[in-house]
Amino acid sequence: MKDRVEFSSSRRRMLKMLGVGSAGFALAACAPRATSTAEPTENVQSGASGASLEQGELSVLLCCATEQSRDLQERFSRDFEANYPGVKVKVEQPPPGTNYFEKLQTLVAAGTPPDVFDMWEGYVAPYAQNGVLKDLTPYIDADPEWKMDDFQPAAVAATSWQNRLYALVRDFYPGPSLFFYNKDIFDAAGLEYPNADWTWDKMKETAKALTKDAKGTGKIDQWGVTYETWFVPWLYWIWSNGGDVFNADETKCTIAEPPATQAIQYWADLALKDNCAIPSTELAALQGAANAFITGAVGMYLGYTWNIADMKAARDQGLNWSTCLPPKANNSGRVFYMHLECWALANQTKMPKASWQYIRDYTVKAIDEFVTLYPGIPLLKDKIDLFLTPEHKEYGWDKIPEIISDPKNIRIPGAGAKWDKIAGLIQSELDLVVIGEKTAEQAMTTAAPLVDQELARSASALEDWSSRV
Structure with missing residues (x-):
């Protein structure tokens, strides 16, 4: 282990x-x-x-x-x-x-x-x-x-x-691969446990029901759901909703198209509008999404294979959790990062x-x-x-x-070695969506041409190299 x-x-x-x-x-x-x-x-x-x-x-x-x-x-x-x-x-x-x-x-x-x-x-x-x-x-x-x-x-x-x-x-193995849930929090609320047939809307409905001021302090101290916002989860959002980062031949960025922006906005709004996901500012104070779940601050956590060991250790300390596959998009799509x-x-x-x-x-x-x-x-x-x-x-x-x-249900993003820089360009804008400074449409409309420039720059340089060898 x-x-x-x-x-x-x-x-x-x-x-x-x-x-x-x-x-x-x-x-x-x-x-x-x-x-x-x-x-x-x-x-x-x-x-x-x-x-x-x-x-x-x-x-x-x-x-x-x-x-x-x-x-x-x-x-x-x-x-x-x-x-x-x-x-x-x-x-x-x-x-x-x-x-x-x-x-x-x-x-x-x-x-x-x-x-x-x-x-x-x-x-x-x-x-x-x-x-x-x-x-x-x-x-x-x-x-x-x-x-x-x-x-x-x-x-x-x-x-x-x-x-x-x-x-x-x-x-x-797929990522994110696990949807952790706190059984005690669900039992106290009288709600059914998550299962592999859940959709994002079912998750949101349940997250709203779990979010409350449990201690009566006038401040939310029990949240419904939490998640990270690096590229593995947001690729799962985009792909599951029928969107993509690139066109088929990877010459143009498509992340500003509706299936992608709608997916990003949906998950951002869980915190910004639906008020059932831990806001990014509070998540930092809780030392991240996984730790927020382990400490009992949230009912559900979109997690990964590598979380299992920490979750087992937390179970030994009394955390009553279980897990299932992450929920499907509302169109029934569920596509994993590989x-x-x-x-x-x-x-x-x-x-x-x-x-x-x-x-x-x-x-x-x-x-x-x-x-x-x-x-x-x-x-x-x-x-x-x-x-x-x-x-x-x-x-x-x-x-x-x-x-x-079906290989379409577990994927890598494409763009090869260029992906790291491209992911960084997208992440810089997506971070603004998470804190509410931009809408997903605004942010991805800014990111897409930057990604196009990177695709064109790398392709041009590769062609130049190829002509010299």
Whole structure:
């Protein structure tokens, strides 16, 4: 459990604060030109009886591994060396505080990328486009046991570029994935508990009923609902309501269109007009949305996988909570952000067979233990039971496989490495909506042309680079 907390915390910090928009684009200026990947000359098999591999050192670069997951990686690597004599695996993880993608970019620019390395959602396409990643499609096609249909469709969609697979997912999970509720507060109000069929309007109706001056001080001290306002929740709002940030070819920002602005305004108004969500000023005093829920100040909280450990600790202290899937938009849409961890191979690797065999074997041999550390959905469909544990079913996650069978219901935002800067441009305006200084329409009308400029600037610079290589 400690390992889950450490990993989730570091990943959450990177997702919220990692400033790699410019660094990600700088990769385009130094990455080698894309080259075609030759078809493997023999079937790829797992285990000691597999194909003969290149001899030498196989370098593996990890991002956010923790003590337990690093131990798993080392044990797996030693087993791999035993099964494939002549291959020596070197596992490296940047020291704490290091920007992982800047580290990776530096290695790529120097022409010394690791053979195998961590990738995240949103980075696969731009790295593939710039020639950094090896196309894995030929390896899947040549595999005697695997075919693309064996993989979760959403995982394939998130790690593909131009209909070719460029990364192999270890696990993935939706965000926000949980809708926590305080059972004692609901019981005292005589209200039904939330369930997966709830809509935003049902949530709002219930939140209004729960909001009150419980202590008779003339000030609200029990709120109905709370939530964060960084990009994962507001993407869930926008996508679920039928909106999007970009058009289909990601050349224009569409966040100022009604489905997007209406969704943002709806959630902002829970605090500004409906007076049933904790205002941003009070939320800061309560040390954030999760802590507000843990301290009993609010009945419902739109939360995440990484909140579970803290919630369990709070339960031990008397917090009587349960959870279900986040509510649907009023149009019945429910579309999640996709968090994922995946492997990629360097297009420049001198050990392509060994690199492929390493990530293939990990997917088969190590994933059972890996998903006990991180509560995600494995790549292979036939391993879905590793995710559907009794505990996860209690959270309502048994409904997730059916929902995500359509990749449109669990997504990444697009724009590749440009997303971080674009999200920041949008966030600056969205923050003004949350405090009531602008309407969502006004704010997103300001943000959209700024995003368009960034899309055009990055595209122009990439074309210029492409003409010079």
